[in-house]
Amino acid sequence: MDTARSLSVAQVAPGVTFPLRLAVLRRVPTDAEVSGNAGSHAHFVVRDGGVVVATGVVVKKEPPDGGPAPGFSWWLMGMAVDPSYRRQGCGSLILAAVLEHVSKHRGRHVWCHARIGAIEFYRRHGFVERGSYRDDPVAGRQIMMHLRLS
Numbered sequence: 290m291d292t293a294r295s296l297s298v299a300q301v302a303p304g305v306t307f308p309l310r311l312a313v314l315r316r317v318p319t320d321a322e323v324s325g326n327a328g329s330h331a332h333f334v335v336r337d338g339g340v341v342v343a344t345g346v347v348v349k350k351e352p353p354d355g356g357p358a359p360g361f362s363w364w365l366m367g368m369a370v371d372p373s374y375r376r377q378g379c380g381s382l383i384l385a386a387v388l389e390h391v392s393k394h395r396g397r398h399v400w401c402h403a404r405i406g407a408i409e410f411y412r413r414h415g416f417v418e419r420g421s422y423r424d425d426p427v428a429g430r431q432i433m434m435h436l437r438l439s
Contacts, residue, residue: 294337296379298386303332306344306367313369316427332367333386335379343370343379347387352400354420357437361397363387368407384414392438399436404428411436 310316335343346367356362365387370379391399402425403411408418416434424430 294377296342296382297336298382299334299336300386300390301332301334303330303346305334305341306332306346306369309334309341309344309371310367310369313371314367314428331387331390333383333390335370335374335382337374341371342374343383344368345380345383345387347390347399349394349396352433352435354433356398356400356435361395363391363394363396363399365399365401368401380410381414388436388438397438399438401434402428402431403434404431408432408434 329349331347333345333347334341344367345365348364348366349362350364351359351362352364365384368380368383370383388399399416400419401411401416402423403416403418411434414436416436418432419435420433422430422432
């Protein structure tokens with residue numbers, strides 16, 4: 290990682306994440322991502338100085354397949370890292386903040402729909418694939434991944 294960079298992680302209002310998410314993921318956030326209370330939704334960013342370089346959102350929601358921890362599952366979505374900041378730990382910083390938030394809210398399970406290019410990132414952080422691949426018209430090929438928390 291470039292030592293001249295001053296990276297910081299923060300929980301933010303939903304709109305702070307939108308420009309980067311739209312640029313990287315090509316997707317407008319859904320109502321499910323922005324409505325709700327602070328206990329059931331959390332939006333995080335990594336900033337380099339004042340510039341948002343990574344984002345992630347977590348929503349208290351059961352996975353479509355039921356999942357291993359009914360009532361204690363959280364959906365990770367909107368993970369995006371500016372291409373010039375990839376492979377420098379920004380995604381890991383976001384994921385750590387998300388998992389800390391989930392743990393503080395008694396969550397025991399996190400799931401996501403991982404794009405093909407992100408599967409190895411999630412595997413390195415303990416997620417496992419579940420189910421079969423699906424094709425999303427915007428995101429492309431992806432698979433559901435799960436992480437059980439202790």
